[in-house]
Amino acid sequence: MKQAQVCIVGGGCVGLTLALGLAKADISVVVIDASKNQTLPGDDYALRVSALSLASQGLFESLNVWPEIIKQRATPYTSMDVRDQDSFGKIHFDHNDLDLPQLGYIVENDIIRYALISELEKQSNATLLFETRYQQIHQTDSDVFITLESGEPVIAKLLVAADGANSAIRKQFNMPITFKDYDHHAIVATVKTADEHNNTARQVFLPTGPLAFLPLPDKHTHSIVWSTSPEHCDTLLALDDSNFNKAVMAALDGQCGLCEVQSERMAFPLKMRY
Template sequence: MKQAQVCIVGGGCVGLTLALGLAKANISVVVLDAAPTQALPADTYGSRVSALSIASQTLLEQLNVWADITALRACTYTHMDVRDADSFGKITFNNEQLDLEYLGHIVENDVIRYALIKQLEQQSNATLMFDTQYQQIHQSESDVFITLKSGEPIIAKLLVAADGANSAIRKQFNMALSFKDYDHHALVATIKTKEPHANTARQVFLPTGPLAFLPLSDANTHSIVWSTSPSHCDELLKMDDSDFNKAVMAAIDGQCGLCEVQSKRAAFPLKMRYAQQWVSGKVVLIGDAAHTIHPLAGLGMNLGLKDAAYLIELLSSDTKEFASPRALRDYERTRKLDAQKHIAMMQGLKELFEGANPLKKLIRGVGLSLVDNLGPIKHLFAKEAIGK
């Protein structure tokens, strides 16, 4: 039988960040994940990347894992270029305008996960159990009892569900969920371009949805996230490489020259999920188990890491009673409010930039142009965009 103060189900980036933060705060932790451990990332880029904000970087620096991430592979971005393909609207800003060294980093999720695992393997009070599934979860007033499929029991004072958007734990404990289908699929791929990216993160809003070009460590290579209608996404997946390359270059209006796809294309449906209840006794939701959001601003990973940071702070400072109801209510109230704000903001942006309605086009064009030309408003917009 294993005993720990915290059991985390889900070994993705958010769950592992929480585990590392707790372990470094002398809180014993067990991580369960049905997937295998993360192998050293290959020379080729992974298809899933995150735009890590400066706040996320600060958290990972505090956990002494940031240097390991950048030593593997990461790309700073110093410029952002956001434009509407269907109007004259455009906004650009750079690190110098905000008195920053850079705006953030584009990092593959596999790289983040690998670095976190390597750090956790050095923590004596952290136990990682990959290729491991649980069979049953029960809780009393003071403990959570997890039975693995092997029959081995685990007892913890707190169970954290970091098991993703379709969280089985959320369903088991009947935590109500608000749900909206964005009617978008996100296509991801790695693209090589004739012109270098110059450390610029680009996003163009097309009538069918946004296309992001995110710079990678190779000067001419981008990770793209193309959010579009399911039918258009299906068309893009079925194209041969030559036709797809032309479609991507046309969509980005040739900003980076000729495009050449370097990877397989993958796609996944986009849905907004928001758990109305994040705490049930000694069971807590975190990351995608609690909220998912449209990727048009790259906020998903950063929101999850903010959940982890707040929970680390609360659990490590709660000296009278570990994982007290007061602390868990504080976590739920604070993080729900932040998630609500960002979900609403993304929904508003999606609706504003979607379609070819003439009034919307005028509002988009005038609005972006005003922001781009008004210093104080542009400064606020830029700081919100990079999570400052």
């Protein structure tokens, strides 16, 4: 049997950040997650990245995970270029406008998760249970009982559901939800360009949806997120690499020159849940 003040189901970036904050505030915590423990990321860039604001950087600094993130891979973006393809609408600003060293950082989610786990493993009052699923959840007036698939019980005062957009805990406890399907899918991939990105985060608004180019550590490499209709998404995914490269370069209006996709392409439906 395991006991803690807080049990968190879900070991993604959000659940792990909360767990580390609690542990450092001298609150005992157990994290349950069905996925494997995060290993050190390899040489290839992961497809899922996050744009971390200076506020997020400050949070990670306070939790002592920022040094590990910087040690691995993190790309500062010092300027932003946002424009509308069908009009003269455009805005460009950089760190000098705000007297800042940078506007934020682009970091792979796997690296954020690795850094959080590395620091959590040093906390004596934090227990991480990876490749672990729960079977049942029961609550009384004073405690929550979580029964793992192994049969082992976990007892906590508070249960936190950090188990994602399709939260099984939310469904079990009939928590109300407002839902909206944006009728868009986001294609993510890693793209190399002929021109350097110059630490600029770019976004162009197309008739079908926005395309973002986010700088990665290699000065010619970007993580792209292309939001478009499901039908157009299927068309883009079906293209061979050569034609996809042309489509991406045309959509960005050639800002970074010739494009060359470096990874597989994946798509995710975009939905709002509140």
